[in-house]
Amino acid sequence: xxxxxxxxxxxxxxxxxxxxxxxxxxxxxxxxxxxxxxxxxxxxxxxxxxxxxxxxxxxxxxxxxxxxxxxxxxxxxxxxxxxxxxxxxxxxxxxxxxxxxxxxxxxxxxxxxxxxxxxxxxxxxxxxxxxxxxxxxxxxxxxxxxxxxxxxxxxxxxxxxxxxxxxxxxxxxxxxxxxxxxxxxxxxxxxxxxxxxxxxxxxxxxxxxxxxxxxxxxxxxxxxxxxxxxxxxxxxxxxxxxxxxxxxxxxxxxxxxxxxxxxxxxxxxxxxxxxxxxxxxxxxxxxxxxxxxxxxxxxxxxxxxxxxxxxxxxxxxxxxxxxxxxxxxxxxxxxxxxxxxxxxxxxxxxxxxxxxxxxxxxxxxxxxxxxxxxxxxxxxxxxxxxxxxxxxxxxxxxxxxxxxxxxxxx
Amino acid sequence: xxxxxxxxxxxxxxxxxxxxxxxxxxxxxxxxxxxxxxxxxxxxxxxxxxxxxxxxxxxxxxxxxxxxxxxxxxxxxxxxxxxxxxxxxxxxxxxxxxxxxxxxxxxxxxxxxxxxxxxxxxxxxxxxxxxxxxxxxxxxxxxxxxxxxxxxxxxxxxxxxxxxxxxxxxxxxxxxxxxxxxxxxxxxxxxxxxxxxxxxxxxxxxxxxxxxxxxxxxxxxxxxxxxxxxxxxxxxxxxxxxxxxxxxxxxxxxxxxxxxxxxxxxxxx
Numbered sequence: 001x002x003x004x005x006x007x008x009x010x011x012x013x014x015x016x017x018x019x020x021x022x023x024x025x026x027x028x029x030x031x032x033x034x035x036x037x038x039x040x041x042x043x044x045x046x047x048x049x050x051x052x053x054x055x056x057x058x059x060x061x062x063x064x065x066x067x068x069x070x071x072x073x074x075x076x077x078x079x080x081x082x083x084x085x086x087x088x089x090x091x092x093x094x095x096x097x098x099x100x101x102x103x104x105x106x107x108x109x110x111x112x113x114x115x116x117x118x119x120x121x122x123x124x125x126x127x128x129x130x131x132x133x134x135x136x137x138x139x140x141x142x143x144x145x146x147x148x149x150x151x152x153x154x155x156x157x158x159x160x161x162x163x164x165x166x167x168x169x170x171x172x173x174x175x176x177x178x179x180x181x182x183x184x185x186x187x188x189x190x191x192x193x194x195x196x197x198x199x200x201x202x203x204x205x206x207x208x209x210x211x212x213x214x215x216x217x218x219x220x221x222x223x224x225x226x227x228x229x230x231x232x233x234x235x236x237x238x239x240x241x242x243x244x245x246x247x248x249x250x251x252x253x254x255x256x257x258x259x260x261x262x263x264x265x266x267x268x269x270x271x272x273x274x275x276x277x278x279x280x281x282x283x284x285x286x287x288x289x290x291x292x293x294x295x296x297x298x299x300x301x302x303x304x305x306x307x308x309x310x311x312x313x314x315x316x317x318x319x320x321x322x323x324x325x326x327x328x329x330x331x332x333x334x335x336x337x338x339x340x341x342x343x344x345x346x347x348x349x350x351x352x353x354x355x356x357x358x359x360x361x362x363x364x365x366x367x368x369x370x371x372x373x374x375x376x377x378x379x380x381x382x383x384x385x386x387x388x389x390x391x392x393x394x395x396x397x398x399x400x401x402x403x404x405x406x407x408x409x410x
Numbered sequence: 411x412x413x414x415x416x417x418x419x420x421x422x423x424x425x426x427x428x429x430x431x432x433x434x435x436x437x438x439x440x441x442x443x444x445x446x447x448x449x450x451x452x453x454x455x456x457x458x459x460x461x462x463x464x465x466x467x468x469x470x471x472x473x474x475x476x477x478x479x480x481x482x483x484x485x486x487x488x489x490x491x492x493x494x495x496x497x498x499x500x501x502x503x504x505x506x507x508x509x510x511x512x513x514x515x516x517x518x519x520x521x522x523x524x525x526x527x528x529x530x531x532x533x534x535x536x537x538x539x540x541x542x543x544x545x546x547x548x549x550x551x552x553x554x555x556x557x558x559x560x561x562x563x564x565x566x567x568x569x570x571x572x573x574x575x576x577x578x579x580x581x582x583x584x585x586x587x588x589x590x591x592x593x594x595x596x597x598x599x600x601x602x603x604x605x606x607x608x609x610x611x612x613x614x615x616x617x618x619x620x621x622x623x624x625x626x627x628x629x630x631x632x633x634x635x636x637x638x639x640x641x642x643x644x645x646x647x648x649x650x651x652x653x654x655x656x657x658x659x660x661x662x663x664x665x666x667x668x669x670x671x672x673x674x675x676x677x678x679x
Contacts (some may be wrong), residue, residue, distance in 0.1 A: 019519055320531075325531050406510070
């Protein structure tokens with residue numbers, strides 16, 4: 001058993017330490033590249049996780065029906081983040097809602113229609129926000145909690161509204177707005193409830209309930225020139241185990257309603273988060289490409305420094321060969337040195353990347369995600385760069401003729 | 411004589427019509443121009459000759475550092491040309507100790523790491539490496555300089571470190587290029603005693619030197635001239651008496667002077 005490997009590591013440590021400034025600057029290139037990749041992955045991971053977490057938090061028994069067939073990622077899809085189509089006519093109808101309601105294992109169904117418009121208080125302050133028209137079942141399917149008053153009720157007048165706490169503050173200057181009236185699209189609504197603060201701007205409903213107002217479906221239809229545009233139907237099954245069966249039944253039933261046209265999609269679990277994920281994946285992809293360029297530059301930096309190092313140590317290579325080092329020993333020695341540079345930079349980049357991610361996340365509604373995959377990517381990328389850009393100088397070093405190498409005086 | 415007895419041991423190195431060419435075309439020049447030489451196990455050979463006669467080149471070839479040669483070189487009955495680069499490296503690591511003319515210490519390693527360097531490629535553990543390196547440095551009275559850097563040593567000390575490094579892995583063949591070239595007579599004595607001790611233990615030593623005094627330690631003296639062997643004390647067809655030899659180089663006066671000194675030394679010894 002040869003103990004060369006440990007020796008090579010000690011050797012590399014020593015050699016890098018003797019040129020501290022040079023080594024640190026070389027590592028910096030890799031650090032920046034890996035840091036940006038780590039930040040991007042951690043943040044995009046955190047963002048997409050937030051949606052699937054909500055689905056999980058509800059017990060995993062939520063499915064959503066959206067109009068339009070599920071398509072592959074296109075740039076158009078990305079621009080639709082986060083709400084479904086606002087302007088196109090929805091293919092989902094009230095008939096579909098009623099069909100789904102009677103399917104086995106379906107415990108709650110809430111159609112959602114999201115309008116945008118101004119919410120005005122008597123005092124005159126007006127806020128543009130999302131107006132959600134839905135049914136009382138939304139309380140359950142959207143996991144909404146009322147902190148004050150009550151949720152929508154079919155028995156009450158359709159012109160009652162539940163307001164998000166932040167919107168309440170924005171409009172009335174207080175969260176205690178029960179009984180006050182707001183004007184939405186020229187129609188007066190009485191506030192009957194205030195939602196509990198959620199801090200969940202990104203969710204599978206595509207609406208930040210903290211900042212929106214919820215009105216009844218009938219009122220929504222009336223405000224939308226009498227046409228009902230169902231943009232999403234939230235479905236809750238009685239148990240997690242029955243969700244898949246329910247989805248199959250829903251698919252069949254709506255397909256029948258739509259005379260065989262698959263112009264809708266039923267999503268569950270991670271699929272719900274997909275549009276969000278796709279957006280982040282696209283952002284992450286673009287920024288990763290930029291980070292890759294900085295990694296490439298960092299890698300060239302490593303190659304450059306290793307070539308300098310090899311040239312500087314030509315004599316040492318000659319001595320080592322004369323003392324019995326094989327070509328392979330020399331390759332390993334220099335390769336480990338370049339790997340030490342790239343992995344050192346990679347670890348530094350991983351740490352700095354998370355620091356940056358946490359810094360950025362203080363301005364964002366989610367936290368960066370910690371997964372072993374990101375660590376693996378950081379280390380993998382540095383290993384790859386170190387090998388890719390270290391192998392040529394190392395081979396060059398090993399090919400030196402010992403006699404010529406010894407003749408070079410330093 | 412002891413060296414005659416030793417002459418019957420098995421040959422370690424056999425050279426047949428060895429040639430080494432430098433340059434091409436008009437600049438072509440043979441640094442070694444047809445050497446036939448058999449070196450047997452346990453010989454202590456001193457190679458002498460004027461500058462540029464190919465001594466160092468020959469030593470580099472014997473040490474497997476230079477493989478671009480013409481002619482044949484058999485090391486322990488195996489033609490060197492047939493050995494792979496890796497195998498040659500292993501032979502250098504395990505069988506050959508090289509003492510360079512210009513020290514050739516690695517400047518960024520301290521003394522003990524320099525001495526332990528050949529053991530690295532032999533696969534010795536760190537602890538054992540340091541133990542062995544430390545032991546040999548003590549032999550050379552350098553025990554207190556273990557953690558010095560090469561530039562902090564005097565010329566003599568540096569040379570002793572270089573020799574300690576060549577001997578640390580107990581090589582069976584020791585190639586020394588002017589091992590005492592930079593040493594005072596006291597240090598030279600220590601080094602030569604060490605080499606002669608190694609010789610007594612059965613190691614083969616091939617030493618290049620300019621100093622005729624050192625040939626007294628050798629069992630066989632070879633002189634080279636213009637890439638060829640000029641005289642060889644072991645060759646039966648040559649006169650052993652050095653008086654009949656033609657003088658080396660073009661400085662007969664100087665040579666006479668050194669011979670006179672040598673005589674003095676011998677009287678004093």
